[in-house]
């Protein structure tokens with residue numbers, strides 16, 4: 868199993884433990900996080916990411932970032948691409964926050980995994 872496959876497995880556990888459903892869809896959107904009142908939040912990833920596990924980790928960690936940073940907090944009129952009130956600067960900030968969260972999550976998982984491996988070896 869590659870490092871990327873191990874990381875993807877860890878990220879899937881984070882998603883499951885966060886109470887978020889994960890599914891795959893054959894479409895052009897690489898990743899989507901959605902949360903509506905009364906339903907389980909979900910992340911949908913593009914089927915094409917199955918051929919690029921490193922990219923799949925990047926996208927999945929980004930979507931987890933939306934779950935923890937933006938759930939119920941986004942002004943959808945300013946965020947949705949087809950909204951007449953779309954605010955590009957606002958949308959870029961939201962995406963940058965999810966990217967930063969995702970990078971931090973991956974770094975944290977690497978550090979935690981390395982610590983456990985060191986403990987097992989000592």
Ligand SMILES: [Zn+2]
Nearest residue numbers: 929933962965
């Ligand atoms: Zn995003």
